[in-house]
Amino acid sequence: MALSGIQIYKLLPQTNCKECGFPTCLAFAMKLAAKQVELSACPYVSEESKAQLEESSAPPIRLITLKSDGYEVKAGNEVVMYRHEKTFYNKPGLFVKIKTSAPEGDVKTLAQRIQEYRVNYVGIELEVDGIAVEDDANNPERMKATINAVRSMSKKPLMLFSRSASSLEAGLPQLSGETPLIGCADSENWEKYAELAKQSKTALAVIADSVDGLAELTEKAKSKGVEDLVLVPEGKNLGHELILQTQIRRLALKANYRAVGYPTLVFCQNQAQMAQSIAKYAGFIVIDQFAEELIYPLLVLRQNIYTDPQKPIQVQPGLYEINNPQPTDPVLVTTNFSITYFSVANEVEGSGLPAHLLVADAEGMSVLTAWAAGKFDAERIAKAVKAANLDEKMTRKRLVLPGAVAVLSGEVEAELPGWEIRVGPREAVDIPKFYKQVLLVN
Amino acid sequence: MRTITLGALPAEGGTRKRVVTVGGETAMPFMRFEGEIPNPPVVAIEIKDRKPEDWSPLLIETWEDVIDDPAKWAAAAEAAGADLIVLALSLPNRNGEPTTPDEAVASVKAVLSATGLPLIVFGPGQAEADNTLLVAVSEATKGERLALGICEDKNYRTIVATAMANGHLVTARTPMDVNLAKQLNILISDMGLPLDRILMDPTTGALGYGIEYGFSVMERLRLAALQGDKMTQLPMIVTPGFEAWKAKESKVGEGVPKAWGDWLNRAINWETLTAMTLVESGADIVVLRHPESLKRVKSAIDELMAAKAFVS
Amino acid sequence: MANYKVTFNHKAEPVVVKSGTLITEAARLAGIEINQPCGGQGRCGRCVVQVTEGKVRQRSTLRLSSEDIGLGYCLACQSVIEGDLSVLVPEQEKVERRLVTDRTAVEVEPLPGYSPEYHQSLRRYFLDIAQPNYEDQTDDLSRLQKHLRVALGFEQVEIPVTLIKKISSAFREGNWQVTVYLDISSGEDGISLIRLVDIVPHHCENDNPIWGAAIDIGTTTVTLWLVDLWTGFVHAQVSEYNAQIRRGEDVISRIIYADKEGGLQELQQLIVGTINQLVELACKRVKDYTVTPEQILKVTVAANTTMMHLFLGVPPSYIRLAPFIPTFNQAPLVRAQEIGLHVNPNAIVDCLPGVASYVGADITAGVLSAGVDDTDKLTLFLDVGTNGEMVLGSKEWLVTCACSAGPAFEGAGVRDGMRATTGAIEEVWIHSETYEPTYRVIGGGKPHGICGSGLISLLAELFMTGVIDKAGNLNTSLSTPRIREGEHGMEYVVAWGKETVHGRDIAITRVDIDNLLRAKAAIYAGFIVLAQSVGVPLEETEQVLIGGSFGKYLNIEKSIQIGLLPDLPWEKFNFLGNTAVKGAYFALLSQENRERIREIASKMTYIELSADNTFYEAFMSAMFLPHTDINRFPSVMEAIQSVKVPIQS
Numbered sequence A: 001m002a003l004s005g006i007q008i009y010k011l012l013p014q015t016n017c018k019e020c021g022f023p024t025c026l027a028f029a030m031k032l033a034a035k036q037v038e039l040s041a042c043p044y045v046s047e048e049s050k051a052q053l054e055e056s057s058a059p060p061i062r063l064i065t066l067k068s069d070g071y072e073v074k075a076g077n078e079v080v081m082y083r084h085e086k087t088f089y090n091k092p093g094l095f096v097k098i099k100t101s102a103p104e105g106d107v108k109t110l111a112q113r114i115q116e117y118r119v120n121y122v123g124i125e126l127e128v129d130g131i132a133v134e135d136d137a138n139n140p141e142r143m144k145a146t147i148n149a150v151r152s153m154s155k156k157p158l159m160l161f162s163r164s165a166s167s168l169e170a171g172l173p174q175l176s177g178e179t180p181l182i183g184c185a186d187s188e189n190w191e192k193y194a195e196l197a198k199q200s201k202t203a204l205a206v207i208a209d210s211v212d213g214l215a216e217l218t219e220k221a222k223s224k225g226v227e228d229l230v231l232v233p234e235g236k237n238l239g240h241e242l243i244l245q246t247q248i249r250r251l252a253l254k255a256n257y258r259a260v261g262y263p264t265l266v267f268c269q270n271q272a273q274m275a276q277s278i279a280k281y282a283g284f285i286v287i288d289q290f291a292e293e294l295i296y297p298l299l300v301l302r303q304n305i306y307t308d309p310q311k312p313i314q315v316q317p318g319l320y321e322i323n324n325p326q327p328t329d330p331v332l333v334t335t336n337f338s339i340t341y342f343s344v345a346n347e348v349e350g351s352g353l354p355a356h357l358l359v360a361d362a363e364g365m366s367v368l369t370a371w372a373a374g375k376f377d378a379e380r381i382a383k384a385v386k387a388a389n390l391d392e393k394m395t396r397k398r399l400v401l402p403g404a405v406a407v408l409s410g411e412v413e414a415e416l417p418g419w420e421i422r423v424g425p426r427e428a429v430d431i432p433k434f435y436k437q438v439l440l441v442n
Numbered sequence B: 001m002r003t004i005t006l007g008a009l010p011a012e013g014g015t016r017k018r019v020v021t022v023g024g025e026t027a028m029p030f031m032r033f034e035g036e037i038p039n040p041p042v043v044a045i046e047i048k049d050r051k052p053e054d055w056s057p058l059l060i061e062t063w064e065d066v067i068d069d070p071a072k073w074a075a076a077a078e079a080a081g082a083d084l085i086v087l088a089l090s091l092p093n094r095n096g097e098p099t100t101p102d103e104a105v106a107s108v109k110a111v112l113s114a115t116g117l118p119l120i121v122f123g124p125g126q127a128e129a130d131n132t133l134l135v136a137v138s139e140a141t142k143g144e145r146l147a148l149g150i151c152e153d154k155n156y157r158t159i160v161a162t163a164m165a166n167g168h169l170v171t172a173r174t175p176m177d178v179n180l181a182k183q184l185n186i187l188i189s190d191m192g193l194p195l196d197r198i199l200m201d202p203t204t205g206a207l208g209y210g211i212e213y214g215f216s217v218m219e220r221l222r223l224a225a226l227q228g229d230k231m232t233q234l235p236m237i238v239t240p241g242f243e244a245w246k247a248k249e250s251k252v253g254e255g256v257p258k259a260w261g262d263w264l265n266r267a268i269n270w271e272t273l274t275a276m277t278l279v280e281s282g283a284d285i286v287v288l289r290h291p292e293s294l295k296r297v298k299s300a301i302d303e304l305m306a307a308k309a310f311v312s
Numbered sequence C: 001m002a003n004y005k006v007t008f009n010h011k012a013e014p015v016v017v018k019s020g021t022l023i024t025e026a027a028r029l030a031g032i033e034i035n036q037p038c039g040g041q042g043r044c045g046r047c048v049v050q051v052t053e054g055k056v057r058q059r060s061t062l063r064l065s066s067e068d069i070g071l072g073y074c075l076a077c078q079s080v081i082e083g084d085l086s087v088l089v090p091e092q093e094k095v096e097r098r099l100v101t102d103r104t105a106v107e108v109e110p111l112p113g114y115s116p117e118y119h120q121s122l123r124r125y126f127l128d129i130a131q132p133n134y135e136d137q138t139d140d141l142s143r144l145q146k147h148l149r150v151a152l153g154f155e156q157v158e159i160p161v162t163l164i165k166k167i168s169s170a171f172r173e174g175n176w177q178v179t180v181y182l183d184i185s186s187g188e189d190g191i192s193l194i195r196l197v198d199i200v201p202h203h204c205e206n207d208n209p210i211w212g213a214a215i216d217i218g219t220t221t222v223t224l225w226l227v228d229l230w231t232g233f234v235h236a237q238v239s240e241y242n243a244q245i246r247r248g249e250d251v252i253s254r255i256i257y258a259d260k261e262g263g264l265q266e267l268q269q270l271i272v273g274t275i276n277q278l279v280e281l282a283c284k285r286v287k288d289y290t291v292t293p294e295q296i297l298k299v300t301v302a303a304n305t306t307m308m309h310l311f312l313g314v315p316p317s318y319i320r321l322a323p324f325i326p327t328f329n330q331a332p333l334v335r336a337q338e339i340g341l342h343v344n345p346n347a348i349v350d351c352l353p354g355v356a357s358y359v360g361a362d363i364t365a366g367v368l369s370a371g372v373d374d375t376d377k378l379t380l381f382l383d384v385g386t387n388g389e390m391v392l393g394s395k396e397w398l399v400t401c402a403c404s405a406g407p408a409f410e411g412a413g414v415r416d417g418m419r420a421t422t423g424a425i426e427e428v429w430i431h432s433e434t435y436e437p438t439y440r441v442i443g444g445g446k447p448h449g450i451c452g453s454g455l456i457s458l459l460a461e462l463f464m465t466g467v468i469d470k471a472g473n474l475n476t477s478l479s480t481p482r483i484r485e486g487e488h489g490m491e492y493v494v495a496w497g498k499e500t501v502h503g504r505d506i507a508i509t510r511v512d513i514d515n516l517l518r519a520k521a522a523i524y525a526g527f528i529v530l531a532q533s534v535g536v537p538l539e540e541t542e543q544v545l546i547g548g549s550f551g552k553y554l555n556i557e558k559s560i561q562i563g564l565l566p567d568l569p570w571e572k573f574n575f576l577g578n579t580a581v582k583g584a585y586f587a588l589l590s591q592e593n594r595e596r597i598r599e600i601a602s603k604m605t606y607i608e609l610s611a612d613n614t615f616y617e618a619f620m621s622a623m624f625l626p627h628t629d630i631n632r633f634p635s636v637m638e639a640i641q642s643v644k645v646p647i648q649s
């Protein structure tokens, strides 16, 4: 059981000497309870207390890192079942499958497309993480050739899957200095695969259709000295897969069951499976088709699910059009805190009056809070106006500020020459009335 | 979770050929090894009482033959495999004038006679119009067990009262917040509407537009419900179709980055992925717009429900 | 049916009533009007009378302590006459003190065993200075210093130029007899630095007062106590709105204003101006002496961190920016003239130490005066101001946080709000069927507005009678002219223009209700986060101490009904009035207490609420009446059921 701040405090010296960098022992205790500091920061903890405090430390799900020249993909280290409890940390690595049966030209083209795929989502560059080479030809030569073809186009981390160890043996030397993943080890071939993994210092994927089966394999692999393991739970259908994933996560976190304390990998065939794997616990996802129109939404979904929910709920900053506004209609500005946005948007929408709603990036704070923290000032508002290209879009340049920041009107005027700056009401409920009585009048 | 039935058969005072029952779960979504999942999530298709002006051209094209006639549209949606129909009334009618209560009633009646599926009716989303139109619809369809929406914290009394008087259900919408969702349910049930006649719509953002909030809010509502919190034990309805098709990714085909890929497929992926993510987090009714997404989501739900009780 | 005789207030003539009559009716017959705020519904407990002879059948004894019931107290509207009676109708004020739900602020008393020479830091000495002559050509200053050294043993005394100017004339005017005032406050490191505060001709009377002032600078309200340090007695208590209000209602607006050209200076002048006015006013209020501001020699100041910065003219800019670091938590002692304070120019101004940007000296002083740092009981201490600051803990540990509640509970930022002074409605009852209100006004005259306690009471009544729903929406379907569409949306009229001082209607608007909801939600959310942060369930709290500018009165039951205070048994609550100024007063009177405030500041652990969204969650969940999770408020749940809010449609 995790100790509460007060429980930890009772084990500390309670002298408030401040040497740990915190003003009081209790402050330090609370940080410890939240796992945000190391116990060693306090030089005065008694040995006895140390023993009591150190028991629940090692991460329940092992961190696995796949590496290649210049790239790295991480999975594991997760601590919660539901993202709202804290956050999900390591986004599932997205790998696209390339088959050894494919002609070399195709392999190269595909590898190049994967390597070059890059898409911008809210200012973040999203990419595919790596390539999974599947030895469907079951041929060591093809494996070697395919890897070389891939490597001629892409340096991203690789996974090698084959039903015969000899293919892997043929492939691995091409990847010296890297940490790929190899697999999949099952109850029959595990020994050879484990040996290979150990020799070439790769991560090893083990596959089974039950939690027990997986646990058995990891124990065996571990006994051979392989530590970096990845679980491939083979569900019979989507529902079964979800249950397996959930059980693995739960046993690792709640029961501290180390045998399944590894990230998982899913081979996905359809969108439902991909969505599920991203939402529910996969550490790596291998997809067998590369299509921009699918990769893009998947990368976005992954980005969304793995954002930190401790941050305030935000809406996308930008321009929102309500009730089909024309370039002559007013621009109402507000912040990107979701509740603020919704209350304003709902009022405008409900009034039936057309308006452009300009949502400024105020780091997800409400109007007043953002203003207080210096995140919603004339400069930011002007920036939002520019970003939305309103100078060109609007034929009548009218900007309505929330009443709560009426004080900003002068500065905004200075920042936005040519704009008519109006101060709206303090409360969203008064917007329709303000619109009718003020904006419609002149 | 409470079990809620939408629609009433003739024997129950309605005219539906089929009713839809949702809810009743005693575990997190699809965790059949530790509880009951008696009713699968269902998929509704959203139709409008007239050709919508602001919908993506892709959707207009898809429903081209029926889009001017809500009755035909409903029949087409049923044929496409929908479990129920959501009819969203428009603010201005075909002629650009405000939709009258009579027109609204006529549309609803036409849809009811064109399909045997249960029906959810949403007002145009403006308090006054919602109230007048929905009261008329509610009275004209007494006993049909429609779900009327949308109740919001600033405007719920009228809709709840008319639903209560005419044997309908309501949908309660709140902006992605566990507490707000719960609060509205309390306000509505304080008026005397039994909890098994309230669907909650915790709202969601589309993929890329805040889906994570919808996702977590739904997970949290379900967790709270399983812990015995009565006011969160209501089945959840969400509108990924509406959200996903609002996104630029679905709406716009030209002048977008090449990395976005093919428009139609992208749009359908957008809707499908949004819907599936929400199904995973506990949605009981997902409202979609495109028949292809409907097909994909329904088949995924079938697969999810197919998992045999599994004991570790 | 039997007839009985009932005598009221020992009047000679009894009234004769039928068996089964209520005491309220009998009183009316006798020409005595018993106040029935809730309309005789047995809800308010305000119609308390004492039956000194005879027996009645009591339908309800709500809010009476068992002790009082034993003494014959009963609710007149709930007591059925079944025999001859003699009844006493107490004055309203006495009624309140008897009710278990009501709290009036605890009175101040000087420290037990107070001795000016032992406790506080100002010393008065009567000096006989050796006159100079042709042989002894020592200058006056050295002469004074020598005397202080030789006769009093003070090696090093700081003497500012302004006092050097006074030495020669004081010596001669007093014919080489002078009275000096020295401040011997010990510094942070315990080493005393002696400061000369004043020098005046002649020896004054030995027991003349030595004047000091304790001040609490609130964002909205400023309070000053004028104290005789010689006796420890408080001679005047005055307060006024902070004149900075016109430059913004909350600390953030002030900080931003201070960043503007000339803003800081203006705010500094405004606050000092307010204090100077209060000083004048307090001096005038003193009954037994003539006091001038120049006689005030020592001032202790409690204030939130921003106010303290502004008071000293220090730019507060970084307080509002993450990670929220103030320029100082502990300021050095300053002289009054350095900041323009109109007391004695050389008076020592001691700004008490704070903890962090949002937990200032008002809280450390409050903790001291409430004794939170000195109790074994797990205590929740709350200071309701524009910032709701709270402390949880005991002797062993203290955690604290601050949340922005807004000035609603101080009567500001609400359309008809006002301070808790004469003319403020401080309590409201609403009839659950007619929706007609009854209210009580401070001072008893016509109402001018509603103060914080009145707003709490009003909100609770609106809610309990179903005039508003749990989200604060006014129920427009009720048939009463008091619910109407006003300029700012829907509103409820508490007093019609013909009843008020200014002839305007006094009403509470939807916007006001939202403000109050936000204020109470912020405070309750603070409790939740504080308790969560240390992993102690809120229900384990053994006492709740409340400070703040509520005036003298707070109704615990109503505060719980709106979800401002946690649902704990009423007897666990205590209302202490303005704890910050009281803490400043304690620090003024006792060096030991002053040191304790420093210790409190150093041991208190501050929880920053904006660090993650747990506060936001708790806040949203508290933005409901009484709370989204009704299980946290079992007593309110019960009360709602017993009032039976009619089903509205």
Ligand code: SF4
Pocket: A012, A013, A014, A015, A016, A017, A018, A019, A020, A021, A022, A023, A024, A025, A028, A041, A042, A043, A044, A045
């Ligand atoms: S270093 Fe240790 S003893 Fe000192 S304050 Fe930190 S926790 Fe307390």
Ligand code: FES
Pocket: C035, C036, C037, C038, C039, C040, C041, C042, C043, C044, C045, C046, C047, C075, C076, C077, C078
């Ligand atoms: S209790 Fe008697 S009048 Fe209120």
